[in-house]
Amino acid sequence: MSYINKPKVSHPSLPTNELGMTRRQYEGSMSTLCAGCGHDSVTAAIIEACWGLSLRPEQLVKLSGIGCSSKTTAYFVSGSHGFNAVHGRMPSIASGANAANRQLTYVGVSGDGDSLSIGFGQLAHAIRRNVNMLYLIENNGVYGLTKGQFSASADIGTKAKRGDVNSSPPIDPVLLALTLGATFVARSFSGDKAQLVPLIQAGMRHNGFALIDVLSPCVTFNDHEGSTKSYVFTREHYHAAVETDFVPRAQEIAVEYAPGESIPVTMHDGSQVILRKLDPAYDPTDRTAAYNYIGNKLKQNEYVTGLIHIDETGDTEFHKLNRTAAAPLNSIPFEKLSPGRAALDKLMGRYR
Amino acid sequence: MPKLKSTANRVNDFVMKFANVNGTGSASANSLIMKAVFRMGVPVTGKNYFPSNIQGLPTWYEIRVTRDGYAARAGRVDIMVAMNAETYSKDVRELSSGGYLIYDSTWPRSSLLQRGDITVIGVPLAKLVNENFEGVRNRILLKNVAYAGVLAALIDVELEVLVGLLSDSYGKKPKLLDSNTKALRLGFDYAKEHLAAPLPLRVERMDKTRGHIMIDGNTAAGLGCVYAGATVGAWYPITPSTSLMDAFKGFCERYRVNPETGERNFAILQAEDELAAVGMVLGASWNGARAFTPTSGPGISLMNEFVGLAYYAEVPCVIFDVQRVGPSTGMPTRTQQSDLMICAYASHGDTRHVLLFPANPQECFYMAVQAFDIAERLQTPVFVLSDLDIGMNDWMCPDLEWDDAYRPDRGKMLSADELAKLDKFYRYVDRDDDGITYRTLPGTSAKGAYFTRGSGHNQYGAYTEDSVEYQGVLDRLKRKFSRAARFLPKPEMIGKGNSEVGIVSLGSCDGAIREALDLLGRQKIEVDYLRVKAFPFNNEVEAFLKAHSMIFVVEQNRDAQLKSLLTLETAVEKSKLLSILCYSGFPITAQPVVDGIRAKLEEAPRLTTVPR
Numbered sequence: 001m002s003y004i005n006k007p008k009v010s011h012p013s014l015p016t017n018e019l020g021m022t023r024r025q026y027e028g029s030m031s032t033l034c035a036g037c038g039h040d041s042v043t044a045a046i047i048e049a050c051w052g053l054s055l056r057p058e059q060l061v062k063l064s065g066i067g068c069s070s071k072t073t074a075y076f077v078s079g080s081h082g083f084n085a086v087h088g089r090m091p092s093i094a095s096g097a098n099a100a101n102r103q104l105t106y107v108g109v110s111g112d113g114d115s116l117s118i119g120f121g122q123l124a125h126a127i128r129r130n131v132n133m134l135y136l137i138e139n140n141g142v143y144g145l146t147k148g149q150f151s152a153s154a155d156i157g158t159k160a161k162r163g164d165v166n167s168s169p170p171i172d173p174v175l176l177a178l179t180l181g182a183t184f185v186a187r188s189f190s191g192d193k194a195q196l197v198p199l200i201q202a203g204m205r206h207n208g209f210a211l212i213d214v215l216s217p218c219v220t221f222n223d224h225e226g227s228t229k230s231y232v233f234t235r236e237h238y239h240a241a242v243e244t245d246f247v248p249r250a251q252e253i254a255v256e257y258a259p260g261e262s263i264p265v266t267m268h269d270g271s272q273v274i275l276r277k278l279d280p281a282y283d284p285t286d287r288t289a290a291y292n293y294i295g296n297k298l299k300q301n302e303y304v305t306g307l308i309h310i311d312e313t314g315d316t317e318f319h320k321l322n323r324t325a326a327a328p329l330n331s332i333p334f335e336k337l338s339p340g341r342a343a344l345d346k347l348m349g350r351y352r
Numbered sequence: 353m354p355k356l357k358s359t360a361n362r363v364n365d366f367v368m369k370f371a372n373v374n375g376t377g378s379a380s381a382n383s384l385i386m387k388a389v390f391r392m393g394v395p396v397t398g399k400n401y402f403p404s405n406i407q408g409l410p411t412w413y414e415i416r417v418t419r420d421g422y423a424a425r426a427g428r429v430d431i432m433v434a435m436n437a438e439t440y441s442k443d444v445r446e447l448s449s450g451g452y453l454i455y456d457s458t459w460p461r462s463s464l465l466q467r468g469d470i471t472v473i474g475v476p477l478a479k480l481v482n483e484n485f486e487g488v489r490n491r492i493l494l495k496n497v498a499y500a501g502v503l504a505a506l507i508d509v510e511l512e513v514l515v516g517l518l519s520d521s522y523g524k525k526p527k528l529l530d531s532n533t534k535a536l537r538l539g540f541d542y543a544k545e546h547l548a549a550p551l552p553l554r555v556e557r558m559d560k561t562r563g564h565i566m567i568d569g570n571t572a573a574g575l576g577c578v579y580a581g582a583t584v585g586a587w588y589p590i591t592p593s594t595s596l597m598d599a600f601k602g603f604c605e606r607y608r609v610n611p612e613t614g615e616r617n618f619a620i621l622q623a624e625d626e627l628a629a630v631g632m633v634l635g636a637s638w639n640g641a642r643a644f645t646p647t648s649g650p651g652i653s654l655m656n657e658f659v660g661l662a663y664y665a666e667v668p669c670v671i672f673d674v675q676r677v678g679p680s681t682g683m684p685t686r687t688q689q690s691d692l693m694i695c696a697y698a699s700h701g702d703t704r705h706v707l708l709f710p711a712n713p714q715e716c717f718y719m720a721v722q723a724f725d726i727a728e729r730l731q732t733p734v735f736v737l738s739d740l741d742i743g744m745n746d747w748m749c750p751d752l753e754w755d756d757a758y759r760p761d762r763g764k765m766l767s768a769d770e771l772a773k774l775d776k777f778y779r780y781v782d783r784d785d786d787g788i789t790y791r792t793l794p795g796t797s798a799k800g801a802y803f804t805r806g807s808g809h810n811q812y813g814a815y816t817e818d819s820v821e822y823q824g825v826l827d828r829l830k831r832k833f834s835r836a837a838r839f840l841p842k843p844e845m846i847g848k849g850n851s852e853v854g855i856v857s858l859g860s861c862d863g864a865i866r867e868a869l870d871l872l873g874r875q876k877i878e879v880d881y882l883r884v885k886a887f888p889f890n891n892e893v894e895a896f897l898k899a900h901s902m903i904f905v906v907e908q909n910r911d912a913q914l915k916s917l918l919t920l921e922t923a924v925e926k927s928k929l930l931s932i933l934c935y936s937g938f939p940i941t942a943q944p945v946v947d948g949i950r951a952k953l954e955e956a957p958r959l960t961t962v963p964r
Contacts, residue, residue, distance in 0.1 A: 029814075057798040061639075074815070079798030083638060084805035085631065086657050092586075092628035096635025096643060097794070099584045099619040104795050122631075125624040318619075325615040329583040330640035330793065332617050334760055337581040339607040341754040344579070348751045351565035352391070 006030060018054035026051045028075040033068055038190035038216030038231075039138045043075045045193050046107070046136075049200035050077055053248060061097060061106045065090040065119055068145060069111035069138035069216070088119025091126035091135075095318075098131050101328035102319050105204050106133035112153040113143050116171045120152075123173075127180040127209050130316045134203040134210045137173050138190070140218040141229035148221030155301075159226030172298060173213040174308060178291045183311040184210035185290070187303060189238055190217070191231060198246035198273075199307060205246075207268035207314035215303065234303070241282045241293070242306035247272040265312050275307055284309055364394050364419035366430040366553040368503065371443040372496070373436050375407030380521075381496035382413040383746065385503055388513045390566055390748065393558040395421040397863075398566075398746045399939060404591065404684045410439045417507075417555060420870070423712065423747060423863030427941035430553050431507070433499055435477075444470075452551060454502065456495075473547060475502050480538050485531065494535040501539025508550035511540055563751055569742035570646070572713040572752065573672055574599025576720025577644055578607060581760050582670075584643035586621040586632035588651060591684045592740040593674040596646035626651035630658045630671065637668045638804060640793040642724050642760065644670040649678045649691050652698065659733050660699025661806040663829070666780075666789070668727035668763070671695075672720075672736045674743040677937045686937030687740035689859055690909035695735040696887055696917060702826065704833050706734045706840065707887040711862040712742060714749040715885075719841070725761040726839050730832065731791060739908070741860045741939040764790045771800045778802075779813040780825055787832030833888060840886035843893055847880030853953070854900035855881040856893075856929075858914055861906050861940050868945035879904075879949065884914075889922055897924040902956065904949055906932045908940055 006027070014022040026047045031040050050060065057079025064070035066087035073082045085093045090108050098106055115123045115137050126135070141154040150158075153173070154166040177185045184206040188196045196214065203210035215234050217223050223230045228237075247253050249270040257264075263275040263285065275284055283289050290309040297304045314320055325332065368385070372378035379400070389396040397416045403409035416426050428448040434440050434455045447453055449469045455461060457474025481495045504514055514536055522529035543549045574596045577585065587597045601620055608617040623629035629645045636643035647655065652673055662669045675691045677683035695707055708723055710716045719736055727734040764784075771777055771792065779802040780789050789811075792800030802813045810821035811828075846869065847854075857865050862883055872879055882896045897903060897918065905915040912931040919926050932948040934940040 058795055058801065061794045074803055079801050081792075081794035081801050082803040082805075083635070084803065084807065085634075086661055086806060089627060089631045089658065092623065092631025093635035093638070095621060095628070096584060096586060096632030096637075097639040098635075099586075099621060099632065100636040100639035100641035100643070101795060121624055122628055125628065129621070322619050323614055323616050324619050325610070325617050328795075329617065329619060332583065334581050336617060337583065337608065338579050338758075339603075341756045343607065344752055344754045347575075348565055351567045 017051050019056065021051065021054075023047060023051045025079070026057070026077050028078045031075045032071065034220045036219040037068070038140065038218070039069055039072050040075070041190040041193065042136065042138055042196070042214050042216055043072045045196040045200055046076050048193070048197045049204065052197065053201055053204065055105065059105055061104050063090050063094045063097070063106060063108040065110050065114035067111040067114045067143070068218075069109055070114055072138070073109050088114050088117070089122055090114070091119065091122035091131070094133050095126055095129060095131050098133060098318065099324075100330045102132065102324060103328050106131075107204065108133055108135045110135065110137050112137060112139045112141060112151040112173075116152040116173060120171070124176070124180055127177055127182045127211070129318050130181075130183065130208045131318050132208055134200065134206070134212070136200075137211070137213045138216040139173065139213055139229070140216050140222055141227070142218050142222040144218050144221055155228040158228040159224070161221050161224055173211065174294055175291065175298075177211040178287055178294070178309055181316070182211050182309070183208040183316070184307070185309040186210070186212045186307045187215070187305045188212060189215045189234055189305060191235065192305070195240060195244070195305065198244045201246040201248075202244060202267070202273045202307065205267040205269055205271050206310070207312065208317045228301070237301055238303050238305055239297070240306045241277070241279050241304045241308065242284050243276040243278060244307045245274040245276070247274065265310055267312060268314060273307070273310070275310070285311065287311070362430075362553055363556050364417055364558060366417055367426045367428055368415045368417075368431040368433065368507070369429045369443075369446070370413040370433045371436045371439050372411050372413070373438075374403055374405050374409045374411040376496065377493040378411070378435070378496045379413065381500040382415065384497070384500050384514060384517055385509065386415045386746065387517050387566065388504065388509045389415070389417055389555055390561050391513050391517070392510060392555055393561050394419060394555055395560050395748055397423055397425065397748065399425050399741070400745055401938065402685050410436050419558060419560070421560060421748070422867045422942075424867055424941055425939050427943050431503070431551075433503065435499065452506075452553070454499070454506070473506070475499070475539070475542060475547075477502070477539070480542060481535065484534065484538060490531070494531060497532050497535040498539035501536040502543045504536070505540045505543035505549040506547065506551050508554040508556070511537075561748065564748050565751055566746045566748055567713045568595070568744055568746050569710065569713040569716040569738050570596035570674065570744060571599040572717040572749075573646070573720045573736065573738065573743075575603055575752070576717040578603045579717075579754060580642060580721040580724040582642040582644055582724065583618050584621070584632070584636035584641045585618070586623050586629045586636070586643065586645050587647065588623050588626045588629045590626070590648045590651050592676055592744045593646040593648050593651075593672060595744065596672055596674065626654040627658065630655040630669070633669050633671070634658060634662055634667050637727070638794075640765075642670075642728075644672065644724075646672040646674065648674050648676045648684075650681065652691055652694055656694075656699045659705065660701060660703050662733045663699065663703045663705065664701070664806055665804045666731040666791070667804070668731050669733040670723045670727050670736070671733060672738060675737060675739040683937050685740070687860070687939055688908050688935055688937065689737070689739055689861075690911075690913065690935070691737060692909070692913035692917060695737060704888070706730065706732060706836055708734065708736045708841065709858040709885050710736065710738050710742060711859050711883060712749060713747045714752060716742060717752050721758070722841065728763040729761050729839055730788065730836055731763060732832075737859065739860050764788055766790050766792050766796070766800060768797045768800070771797050774799070778811060780809065780811040780828070782811070782828055787828050787835060837886070837888045837890035840888070840890065842890060843885055843896070844883045845880065845892070845896065846883075847878065849880055849899070851878045851880045852901045853879045853949070854896060854903045855879055855906055855945070855949075856884065856896065856903055856914070856918065857881070857906040858884050861908060864940045864942045864945055865906055867942035868949070871942055871946045872949060875950075877949070877953065887917060887921070889918070893918075894922050897922055897928070901928060902930065902952065903928050904930050904932050904945075904952070906940070906945055908934050910935045
């Protein structure tokens with residue numbers, strides 16, 4: 001971790017967003033992670049994304065489980081409520097919170113241990129329930145806080161710092177999410193902020209469960225030769241299939257896209273995601289095709305990145321299926337919730 | 353088990369038991385009889401002893417006609433309707449001396465006639481039904497209605513009352529109404545023609561059920577959640593709590609759906625397990641909705657981790673534990689009060705939780721409402737400890753009442769305006785010096801933002817590993833809990849308060865104890881009775897324990913969990929507490945209470961048990 005405190009004053013000419021806020025105002029407390037940790041880069045990307053969206057801090061809810069990644073929700077947007085749940089159980093907290101107030105923006109930050117082992121069931125069911133939230137997995141293949149055991153995302157043949165070789169097959173969160181019907185599935189790399197920021201923005205604006213698997217190397221326990229989750233290995237085996245531009249609502253699309261190559265997707269709030277296909281054979285709106293494409297590349301040890309699949313219809317979003325009132329449930333006046341004495345008196349007849 | 357003699361002529365005071373096969377539709381016929389007695393103004397209880405099974409295993413239903421209005425089961429059977437060949441011999445054995453056995457005589461069953469002290473009544477039910485109805489399933493269902501008709505004639509239940517009940521149930525389905533009424537009359541007429549009806553055990557109109565209803569505790573609790581303004585319910589199906597969420601859903605669909613838009617002012621999440629169910633409740637409560645989860649013992653075991661988080665991070669949370677027989681899977685369809693200890697101290701580390709103990713369905717309704725108020729006032733989990741007997745059986749209760757002036761107690765929750773007036777907001781600073789701090793809801797304002805965590809935190813909500821800061825928060829939590837009793841329902845005391853002998857009990861033991869008090873009173877033994885309604889215990893409990901020199905703690909578990917809690921959490925001298933325990937899985941009766949107290953009093957004759 002760093003030991004230099006953040007300065008309390010900021011440069012007067014720092015750029016501001018639509019709310020007149022600087023990036024500094026989207027920061028959180030000091031990170032206590034190792035210097036060079038991939039997770040801190042993801043934190044920086046989240047700050048950039050929130051600033052870029054001109055998100056009111058109180059409109060954001062930060063959720064996490066337990067682990068290095070889960071600590072990071074304290075390191076961004078200190079003006080937002082945060083909930084650091086128990087290990088692997090953040091999705092249930094998010095599901096309940098979202099049920100109570102559908103109007104806030106929910107961002108969950110988790111890790112490969114938190115999501116793919118102890119929290120596997122909760123992640124799967126949050127996807128199935130299609131909770132409207134962005135779920136980031138900061139994926140490094142190891143348990144850091146307990147000193148470097150393999151996690152469930154460790155690849156076969158990858159080597160631990162002490163020399164052990166992993167022989168169990170990995171669980172790939174992207175294939176998992178595609179299988180379970182997630183409506184927004186992406187993969188990125190903590191070292192590629194240019195790719196990550198628009199993905200986070202699009203994921204936050206997606207009407208449903210958005211999963212981003214972020215390869216985020218552990219500098220202390222999994223950044224050595226022989227590791228398939230090191231910075232070097234990731235950079236070499238990392239290929240974007242789709243580039244994503246995020247265009248906030250009420251903003252003109254400035255770039256000209258060649259027809260056929262780009263797919264514009266209008267998000268729930270009116271913002272737009274422009275998908276530019278780098279591989280002409282790839283179609284991110286076709287779940288089955290996406291699954292096959294990613295699976296084949298994985299067999300060749302290649303990580304396909306970018307917005308891998310999107311379905312913005314919102315047909316299966318939790319509140320849509322529940323037919324929940326548009327107003328947040330936590331704001332409905334008591335008079336509308338309690339049927340009152342006359343109704344009770346009438347009801348008693350049923351039990352005589 | 354000693355057989356209690358069935359008295360020959362007992363109007364409005366006898367027990368009928370129906371031995372059936374699960375899944376044959378007997379439940380509706382049995383409740384038809386029960387409801388008819390109720391509508392004739394005679395107090396009645398119904399207990400369902402069912403198997404953990406969908407179809408095929410034996411099931412029993414017991415109806416006690418009780419002119420004195422006792423809520424417990426009687427512990428004897430005066431009329432046995434033996435409709436299950438598999439359990440005939442057991443059912444015949446269970447019948448009290450002088451009782452009546454009713455069986456289907458379509459096929460000869462000579463082995464039934466071996467007891468000389470009972471009256472055997474054969475009715476060719478299958479023959480009657482087969483001659484009059486078509487279809488296998490139809491015949492099975494209507495045979496039940498036919499024996500209800502036989503029984504009605506035998507115990508003098510008015511046919512018009514039964515027909516009225518049928519038309520209430522099948523009013524909109526004329527074909528079903530016709531066939532059910534026909535089957536009912538078949539049985540009724542056969543009994544009138546061929547049997548010595550009515551029996552000396554019979555029903556006579558009274559006026560003791562006016563202003564009362566027959567309702568089960570889960571329905572009442574689900575209704576209470578609606579009235580309390582709960583908007584989020586999360587659950588994982590588990591017997592015997594499932595019907596609580598079914599009831600909540602049913603009432604919400606009735607009262608909480610906008611008739612024009614179809615929009616719903618509630619959300620029900622069927623979770624993947626109980627870990628997630630309670631997590632959802634925490635998430636929703638933290639976010640300002642009133643949220644709850646119904647469960648039973650195995651679910652409580654799974655919820656422990658999150659309950660500890662809710663306690664430490666101070667997130668309100670309402671958990672209904674409809675207790676069943678443990679340990680482990682135990683007997684899911686039998687009743688017990690064996691989750692007291694796990695709920696009182698759920699989760700690792702130093703934790704203590706608020707418990708409410710409803711004794712009957714009407715208390716399930718009122719305590720459901722109170723539970724939300726207490727949880728939000730104290731910002732902590734609240735367990736409502738009902739049980740299978742209360743939750744799933746129909747009890748006669750006074751009409752539920754509601755005061756339209758009621759408004760939820762949301763506790764110390766700061767609005768955006770209130771926050772604006774503050775210099776700084778800190779989540780865990782004890783500003784009022786009462787152990788309860790102020791919370792804010794997500795979305796209120798950036799100034800009110802804080803970080804909720806189960807890791808060590810100081811009063812400012814920041815992560816800490818500093819001993820003093822950590823202890824500061826932990827000690828305040830202790831202070832908060834030690835003063836919690838003033839928000840909780842006070843115990844109920846019965847008796848003159850001047851006996852040296854007392855009973856302390858809780859929940860569904862109440863009916864058996866009240867009946868035991870009457871039985872003891874007839875033997876000139878006066879005993880004071882205190883029913884605790886909540887944990888932590890308040891001063892009244894402490895005073896009662898102090899004022900009595902021999903105290904019987906009556907509860908339905910093996911390990912005397914209430915006694916353990918009293919020993920741990922009050923100043924009572926351990927040797928004063930004597931246990932009367934019932935953990936068979938069937939609801940407790942008055943007799944073991946009477947016997948247990950008498951046996952001890954005979955050993956210690958110097959104690960004053962009569963009024964001085």
